Amino acid sequence: MATATGRLTGRSAVAGLFGSRARRSAQERADARLGLLLAAPAIVTILLIAVIPLGGTIWDSLFRLSLRFENAPRPFVGLENYRTVLSDDAWYNALGVTGLVAGVSVAAELVLGMIIALLINRSFRGRGIVRASVLVPWALTTVVSAKMWAWIYDGRYGVANDLLMRLGLIESPIIFLVRPDVTIWAMTAAEIWKTTPFMALLLLAGLQLIPGELYEASALDGASRWQTFWRVTLPILKPTILVALLFRTIDAVRMFDLPRVLTNGGPGKSTETVVLYTYNTFFTSLNFGYGSTLAVMIFLIVMVISFVYIKVLGAPTQGARR
Amino acid sequence: MSDMLTRRSSRRAFVKRSLLVGLAVPALPLLAACGGSATTPGKPAEPAKPAEPAKPAESKPAAPAAQPAATSAPAAAAPAKPTEAPKPAAAAPAQKGTATATTVVWFAGRDTTGYTPKQVEAFNKANTSFQIDYQEQGATTTDLHDKFVTVAGAKDSSVDIVSLDVPFVPEFAAAGWTIPVDDAFPKDEQAKFFSGTVHGATYEGKIWAIPWFNNGPGLFYRKDLFDAKGLKPPKTYDELLSTALALQTPEMAGFAMQLPQNEGGIINWIEYLWGYGGDLVDDKLNVVVDQGTAGVDGMQKILDFVYKDKILPEAALQFRLGSDVMDLFRGGKVSMIRLWFSTVGTLYNPDSAIKTGQWDVAPLPSKTGEKPGPGCLGDWNLGISKFSTKQKEALEVVKILTGQEQQRTRFLDGGFLPARPAVFDDPDIQKKYPYAKAAQASFEILKPRPVTPYWPQMSADAVQPAFGQAMARQIPPDQAIKQMADKMRQILKG
Numbered sequence: 012m013a014t015a016t017g018r019l020t021g022r023s024a025v026a027g028l029f030g031s032r033a034r035r036s037a038q039e040r041a042d043a044r045l046g047l048l049l050a051a052p053a054i055v056t057i058l059l060i061a062v063i064p065l066g067g068t069i070w071d072s073l074f075r076l077s078l079r080f081e082n083a084p085r086p087f088v089g090l091e092n093y094r095t096v097l098s099d100d101a102w103y104n105a106l107g108v109t110g111l112v113a114g115v116s117v118a119a120e121l122v123l124g125m126i127i128a129l130l131i132n133r134s135f136r137g138r139g140i141v142r143a144s145v146l147v148p149w150a151l152t153t154v155v156s157a158k159m160w161a162w163i164y165d166g167r168y169g170v171a172n173d174l175l176m177r178l179g180l181i182e183s184p185i186i187f188l189v190r191p192d193v194t195i196w197a198m199t200a201a202e203i204w205k206t207t208p209f210m211a212l213l214l215l216a217g218l219q220l221i222p223g224e225l226y227e228a229s230a231l232d233g234a235s236r237w238q239t240f241w242r243v244t245l246p247i248l249k250p251t252i253l254v255a256l257l258f259r260t261i262d263a264v265r266m267f268d269l270p271r272v273l274t275n276g277g278p279g280k281s282t283e284t285v286v287l288y289t290y291n292t293f294f295t296s297l298n299f300g301y302g303s304t305l306a307v308m309i310f311l312i313v314m315v316i317s318f319v320y321i322k323v324l325g326a327p328t329q330g331a332r333r
Numbered sequence: 334m335s336d337m338l339t340r341r342s343s344r345r346a347f348v349k350r351s352l353l354v355g356l357a358v359p360a361l362p363l364l365a366a367c368g369g370s371a372t373t374p375g376k377p378a379e380p381a382k383p384a385e386p387a388k389p390a391e392s393k394p395a396a397p398a399a400q401p402a403a404t405s406a407p408a409a410a411a412p413a414k415p416t417e418a419p420k421p422a423a424a425a426p427a428q429k430g431t432a433t434a435t436t437v438v439w440f441a442g443r444d445t446t447g448y449t450p451k452q453v454e455a456f457n458k459a460n461t462s463f464q465i466d467y468q469e470q471g472a473t474t475t476d477l478h479d480k481f482v483t484v485a486g487a488k489d490s491s492v493d494i495v496s497l498d499v500p501f502v503p504e505f506a507a508a509g510w511t512i513p514v515d516d517a518f519p520k521d522e523q524a525k526f527f528s529g530t531v532h533g534a535t536y537e538g539k540i541w542a543i544p545w546f547n548n549g550p551g552l553f554y555r556k557d558l559f560d561a562k563g564l565k566p567p568k569t570y571d572e573l574l575s576t577a578l579a580l581q582t583p584e585m586a587g588f589a590m591q592l593p594q595n596e597g598g599i600i601n602w603i604e605y606l607w608g609y610g611g612d613l614v615d616d617k618l619n620v621v622v623d624q625g626t627a628g629v630d631g632m633q634k635i636l637d638f639v640y641k642d643k644i645l646p647e648a649a650l651q652f653r654l655g656s657d658v659m660d661l662f663r664g665g666k667v668s669m670i671r672l673w674f675s676t677v678g679t680l681y682n683p684d685s686a687i688k689t690g691q692w693d694v695a696p697l698p699s700k701t702g703e704k705p706g707p708g709c710l711g712d713w714n715l716g717i718s719k720f721s722t723k724q725k726e727a728l729e730v731v732k733i734l735t736g737q738e739q740q741r742t743r744f745l746d747g748g749f750l751p752a753r754p755a756v757f758d759d760p761d762i763q764k765k766y767p768y769a770k771a772a773q774a775s776f777e778i779l780k781p782r783p784v785t786p787y788w789p790q791m792s793a794d795a796v797q798p799a800f801g802q803a804m805a806r807q808i809p810p811d812q813a814i815k816q817m818a819d820k821m822r823q824i825l826k827g
Contacts, residue, residue: 078482079504079786079787080507080509081508186650186651189651189801189804190805191805276798277797278801278807279807281807291793294478294483295475295479296793297482297790
């Protein structure tokens, strides 16, 4: 990430290049040049870590590229790999799994994150400690928390079984991670636990931007707490919610480490996400052409999601601001 | 620029930037696949660089010097107790040694017994011309596979030696990632190894690795409990059931083996498939798993053990590592287990609740009991990366590691069974491991998994998901076998 100055001048440079139709003064042109110069490292970095690999992946996706045999031919097949994706049952299965887990977990995280953010936004004793401890699940490496959840769900020693049995909800232990009807929800719960703090953190930042006067005014007008939340808090929080949802949805679509460590896609392929499927296509099937195609498909999905969020949800927000 | 303007556009820019980040992030794993490997394993290789100019002169005289020590059998007492012996002798050369020694990087699978790191440490202390940078890659064999695919796929030179599970030999050879070692491992040397292990290191008429340690399954059982009830180790699957039922208590399971949806799990079923007279593929690599009823019968037998007879805890479906089963046995929680010999070392650890004399090993049961049940060949080999810049040195290290003396020490101290039959004749070995002769006999009948570069994919894409679904009772065994066979045929078509 560039520094704050870098960002500001960088933006003015871009605005200067594309935005203004008015004639530019020498001073503005100099600003633009300086801005471009300062933004150059960031642009080069993005080129190196995003654009070039992406281009390479798209290029690879047009070939039948298997590393299985050393001197196998690597013919150019055009869009054939993409046609294969569209009739690939495993791809649709992975898409369904990803959609289900991402949809449920992001929705649950929004609700839970909002509750947590509202709670820790109030002032009470020990607030700092509470705020810090809320973040712990998110701060843990996913692999570590996935291992932890594997133990929680363990059929013989797991805490989850112990609790449920003590509460009398089940009679014999459930092997959470090998029951097709249960595993996907067990995984979703672990995902929600892990990323709700992130949602809460972003929403908390948004809540803190809301000036206290607005609440005072609504209190004077005799608004109930519920009305205040719907009429004051939520509209102002909307842009923040948008960004939080955007981040979380993209993240959930790319979910890989949790299923890889917790279930490795099993039982069967009932928890195989699109990224895990792509990974297996690369590293187990050694099919780098088709794997690249799958990676490009994920990229397209993420792009579509981003556009939907920004166009559909973003527009009224800007309107509301004016 | 006014403050107002800044603030307003900053939010829009933030959204824009978040979009950019969102686009960049999916590309990251791809980048990691190409470039990431260079950053991590590249580093450890660095210290060797300064020594490189001296290498051609140094390595040649060093190699023959190291070789006799490795091959001239038990007489060489020094390497057997490397921690003590080298002290006086190596004190001075050690300093010279570190300056001129060649460091080779060894990609290995996780050793759950913790013995190999110690072995490497001893090797590095005792050896002045070579140093090993030993790197375990993840918890499972698949992790090692994927890491080496990443490195070799990028033609990265940061790996010299790679540990090879039997199925990796044809896969990596076909992909052109390992080199044939026929010259370093000639026919007369091959004759000193179990023929099964040499066969497992062969692909298309060439040898691609040197067998490092032998591995096969055995039926480990609680001798004390068996004796108390006057029971004998079961010879058939039905006897296994009745014996387990006789010994089972609420605190102790009757029987355990690995049944997760991974390579370690499917092998347990494949042994039952063989036990019922079936196979996955025939000699010409035609898929035959759906011919006859052996596949279904074997799977049904295991399912019955878990869900009907309840001698095998359902938790076995999540025993992803061999050590999960061994820990159960070591803790006195199960009366019999089917497990790899490679985990036996931990039974000698002081923390084991089961002491020597309380346990023994028997051959696997079979359907009829006339012969022992078939076990899966699971030996490990050491191969050389094609992209290594120190292939010659790496090969010398591999020759030492697979030599008689190292295999003997590894058996004696770590419990890893040797790939060289001669090691079994050692009196110390026979004294420490009363079961050694029985293990040696069982190695003669081990069967390999399908020897084809397609096996890892067939295993992961066809066999494992179908097996996993059947074990979770998501689909019945006959449907699992059909699904598996169809997918295997599809994969073999390429």
